[in-house]
Amino acid sequence: MSTARTSDRRGPVPVVVVAGYLGSGKTTLLNHLLRSAGAAGTRLGVLVNDFGKVNIDALLVSAQADGTVSLGNGCMCCTVDADGLADALTSLVRPSVGLDAIVIEASGIAEPKSLIRMVTSVADARLRYGGLVYVVDAAHLEQVRRSHPELDAHVAIADLVLVNKVDLIPDESRRAVEALVAQLNATAPRVVTRNAAIDPELLFDVAQREVDQARPGQMTLDELLLEEDAGHDHHEHLHAAYESVSFSSDRPMDPRRLARFLERPPDGCFRIKGIVHFDVPRHRQRFVVHGVGGFVRVLREPWGDRRPATEVVAIGRGLDVAAVHAELEAAVARPTDAVDENGILGVLRHLAE
Numbered sequence: 621m622s623t624a625r626t627s628d629r630r631g632p633v634p635v636v637v638v639a640g641y642l643g644s645g646k647t648t649l650l651n652h653l654l655r656s657a658g659a660a661g662t663r664l665g666v667l668v669n670d671f672g673k674v675n676i677d678a679l680l681v682s683a684q685a686d687g688t689v690s691l692g693n694g695c696m697c698c699t700v701d702a703d704g705l706a707d708a709l710t711s712l713v714r715p716s717v718g719l720d721a722i723v724i725e726a727s728g729i730a731e732p733k734s735l736i737r738m739v740t741s742v743a744d745a746r747l748r749y750g751g752l753v754y755v756v757d758a759a760h761l762e763q764v765r766r767s768h769p770e771l772d773a774h775v776a777i778a779d780l781v782l783v784n785k786v787d788l789i790p791d792e793s794r795r796a797v798e799a800l801v802a803q804l805n806a807t808a809p810r811v812v813t814r815n816a817a818i819d820p821e822l823l824f825d826v827a828q829r830e831v832d833q834a835r836p837g838q839m840t841l842d843e844l845l846l847e848e849d850a851g852h853d854h855h856e857h858l859h860a861a862y863e864s865v866s867f868s869s870d871r872p873m874d875p876r877r878l879a880r881f882l883e884r885p886p887d888g889c890f891r892i893k894g895i896v897h898f899d900v901p902r903h904r905q906r907f908v909v910h911g912v913g914g915f916v917r918v919l920r921e922p923w924g925d926r927r928p929a930t931e932v933v934a935i936g937r938g939l940d941v942a943a944v945h946a947e948l949e950a951a952v953a954r955p956t957d958a959v960d961e962n963g964i965l966g967v968l969r970h971l972a973e
């Protein structure tokens with residue numbers, strides 16, 4: 621239950637931006653995340669323009685003061701406008717609050733790019749930008765695009781696209797919407813959802829604080845995929861499934877090649893997280909790396925009692941598992957490599973310090 625343990629283990633708190641056209645399902649997503657995060661013991665901070673949007677009644681409000689609600693399960697909810705965003709973030713990432721992740725809902729008409737810029741410009745090493753999740757109303761995408769052509773550009777910069785409300789349309793239309801989204805954004809993974817029910821693990825590390833047991837109200841990736849599979853073309857869904865590729869090595873990594881992997885992740889790769897060992901003089905510390913759609917954040921800390929070794933996990937949809945492995949394998953330093961004194965700079969420039 622200790623918050624210190626959490627921040628030790630996790631490094632900076634990820635700040636995920638949720639955007640989408642009016643009525644696409646952003647609030648539904650926040651409520652789903654709050655429910656499932658609370659059930660798992662994850663402490664989530666939510667920033668919204670208007671409390672009324674989030675179903676706080678269902679979440680056992682225990683206290684409310686100064687535009688902040690403390691939710692019974694350790695989650696926090698704040699109202700915020702553009703001017704107050706940086707202050708709200710800085711105050712939410714205080715270790716005493718003990719949050720695992722923060723989610724910001726962009727109001728339906730907000731320009732996601734400016735919100736992302738506001739988040740990335742907050743100079744606080746205790747937080748890191750955690751990517752843009754864009755919610756699409758699959759039943760109205762065509763219609764909304766006609767009146768709001770800027771929607772295409774929003775989808776294009778997303779790191780993860782939720783193709784939501786698929787219960788309202790036939791399979792054929794769903795496939796057409798998926799194809800259109802893929803055309804607008806070839807690299808971001810897509811998740812097909814009903815009521816925005818995604819696995820929170822896709823957005824941030826889900827802390828397991830109480831007992832590690834089945835989490836009511838939350839569908840795991842496996843369950844989601846199984847549900848998607850039922851009644852659909854099985855072959856198609858096997859290929860559409862999420863993959864998580866784990867890589868470990870006792871040999872040190874080559875910093876230049878690893879930095880390239882983080883900055884230009886393989887197609888479909890949404891998240892990369894890991895602990896990396898470089899055998900570079902003065903840089904033999906334990907490097908904690910986070911990548912979200914090419915946005916990289918690195919922390920450095922002592923190994924302590926731990927034996928230096930590398931462990932990296934890549935999560936995505938339609939990932940070429942063999943290719944990811946091959947790329948990471950190729951990033952292992954070889955004894956025959958020429959001395960590359962500047963190689964580590966590619967990693968250091970992402971340091972959060």
Ligand SMILES: Nc1nc2c(ncn2[C@@H]2O[C@H](COP(=O)(O)OP(=O)(O)OP(=O)(O)O)[C@@H](O)[C@H]2O)c(=O)[nH]1
Pocket residue numbers: 640641642643644645646647648649673727728784785786787788813814815816
């Ligand atoms: N049928 C169906 N309805 C959904 C789904 N997801 C959300 N809704 C409903 O769509 C309506 C709008 O959802 P919200 O989550 O409020 O959408 P929003 O993006 O927050 O809307 P704004 O705040 O107006 O931008 C609500 O009535 C939801 O219950 C879904 O997958 N299927």
